[in-house]
Amino acid sequence: xRDAYSCSSCTSCLPGIKAKDFGCRDAAxxxxxxxxxxxxxxxxxxALGSRLAKIATEEQRPKELHDALLVAIAAHDxxxxxxxxxxxxxxxxxxFGSELxxxxxxxxxxxxx
Numbered sequence: 474x475r476d477a478y479s480c481s482s483c484t485s486c487l488p489g490i491k492a493k494d495f496g497c498r499d500a501a502x503x504x505x506x507x508x509x510x511x512x513x514x515x516x517x518x519x520a521l522g523s524r525l526a527k528i529a530t531e532e533q534r535p536k537e538l539h540d541a542l543l544v545a546i547a548a549h550d551x552x553x554x555x556x557x558x559x560x561x562x563x564x565x566x567x568x569f570g571s572e573l574x575x576x577x578x579x580x581x582x583x584x585x586x
Contacts (some may be wrong), residue, residue: 493524497541500525508548515557518549522559529566542567 495503500521507514522545528538535541542563549560564570 495521495524497525497528497535497537501537501541501544504545504548508551511552513552513554515554518545518552518554519557519559521545522549522557522563526559526562526566529563539567 504518504521507517525538525542525545528534529542545563546560546567546569549555549557549563554560
């Protein structure tokens with residue numbers, strides 16, 4: 474059995490679970506948990522960040538989307554994963570443009586309520 478540090482895919486430990494199954498709040502909570510635990514899971518952050526960016530393009534956007542995007546940005550910053558393509562997608566979706574840098578550090582990493 475794999476432990477959390479050796480997984481190579483965000484779905485290998487949870488078969489059948491896909492990024493599309495996560496809503497804004499779920500994605501933010503998962504990203505915040507990984508960042509708080511300082512676990513760098515690039516496939517997970519890429520998948521959930523991309524999921525949040527996709528939700529941002531939908532016509533009926535949830536009201537908690539902006540907070541979830543800020544949590545996702547802060548998680549990428551804390552884990553130093555700004556090079557992932559999802560980072561620029563969520564930064565643009567949050568209205569910061571593709572070059573956000575460390576601006577999200579002002580917001581603590583916590584899941585939106």
